[in-house]
Amino acid sequence: MIATTAPLRILKAPPSILKVDYEKVEFLTSDGLTLRGWFFPAADPAAPAILYAPATAKDQRQGLSLVRPLHEAGYHVLLFSYRGSGESDGNRFVFSYGARESQDVDAAVRYLVETRGITCIGGIGHSAGAVALILSAARNPNLHAVVAAAPFPSLEDAWRVNRPTFFPPPLYEQVMRLAEWRKGFTRDEVRPLDVVHRLSPRPILFVFGQADRRIPPDQAKRLYEAAEEPKDIIWLPEASHEQVRSPGLDFLMPQLVDFFRRNLHSNATCFHRQSIP
Template sequence: MQMVNNQKRTRNRPSWKQLLLGGIVGGGVGIAGAIAGVALYIVETLIKPKTLTNFIEQYTFSPYELNLPAEEVTFPPLYGEHTVSGWFVPCPGATSTIILCPGYRGRRSDVLGTCVNLWKAGHNILAFEYYGHGAVVGKPITLGYREINDFLGAVAYAKQRAPQTRLGAVGYSMGAAIVIMAAARTPEIEAVVADSPFATHKSPIEYAVHRTLHLPFILFEWMTDVMLWWRAGYRFNQVEPLRDIGRISPRPIMIIHGLKDSIVDPRDAPLLYKAAGNPKELWLLPEADHCGAYFEDRVVYVEKLTAFFDQHLKQAHPPISLQERKDDTGPQKSHESYTEAG
């Protein structure tokens, strides 16, 4: 009887191979779960609706404090049921209108310093904030995928308000990336200033993961892309200024970036500059953080932007039509639908 019991215990005891396989499977499931958890956290943080955290976000500067004759305006996006809020500042006798937009979770008041100086330089101004990023609306947001429709709506509104003027654009951070993608899709924008843009949607997420978790983003890349599709309805490769920037030429673009940027990888700026066609400018500031060029030297910053728009909007002839432009593959093909950034 004892021999039989020993044999039964021997048969029920797992072998070392079974233990190893079980450990690998269990560990693999645990690792996969951790990766999925991090990926979901990244996406949920990215698209989370904005909430007020303190009174400073509720009470801020307006055109009134700067004696700007601004009008409160709203306009529809190119696609969407919401309305976009902005300020339109007419300048008597202006032959140009500059559209200005802040970045991710930014407010239109963030760009007031640039607004007032470009208005004094003789431009109409249209400054707006992306829906759900400036004011609290309780709706999920994206990193440029749906917001591009707000910018294209701003282009339509600017042409409606001042149809005889030429359009330029200044964008910051996500707004700069959107300006690049939008200018590639509409010939109405004749001159672009992109301050601290990212080259791809993946880039700022990869940069943040590396700086906070000190881990390579390749561990989470595929799963984050899947979660982004599941939770927000788009993929990384559908928001890619690096792919679009070459289509802006022959219209001019100026790229500005601080080399101590803690939000967008400074290496994105040379990538975008290399991919852009002529005419183009690259202004790198060794000590500036994210969107910090204006604060490094306000006078120089304003002078650069004023000279850029004077040269390319006030003094220069309009660039050749995009429909007439030739490239290495032959005639310019018609662009895809404007429905989303992709």
């Protein structure tokens, strides 16, 4: 059992609670929206950066409890909110479960490379944020190491598992089709299962909860098996979907810091700019 409550209190706090220097930042997406967030600079300007991709209905504050251990390990940290979330531009009713949000991750990486001059970048994401991170990294060579906490293998899988029992499958399918139309995306855009192999030879670390009813173990194993080496997986024995994020990731920070140290600092390709979508 993971037992800690401190991270739960920090999730909705202002960044000043950390007593770590930070800057309010903003940057553009490829389709012209302004995203906003907080940048916590490392003491060494040449240090790698870690960005956090929030889960469904969460903004940049969901990453606050991860900032201090990453900052103390010597990393720049970027927290940002997707389009339509937090103080970022956009319609708050068009969350697309990773499709458009992966483009926002692209924009965050582009900001770190082009504005901050940082070319060695890792990412941590939870749930749909982990999906967005995988989708972005599959096309974005400047994401060099990924921690994916409780991602689903496809939106089709996630919808099927989470269908309310009172919804007949045909009616539920119509509701989901309406959601795709209203939000302007298709489920085929949200299939990390099909693209996760493209991260190789960059490493990915999966974190799953064995008590997660939203992403059951069989789905987790399918996604892990679809990834190519180097890859690893951590199972949190009693963690639900939300507990994978907190307190799960907070509890695992020593392992996550070690993962980034092993895979960013020794990665020569980190320090060369690549083209960014």
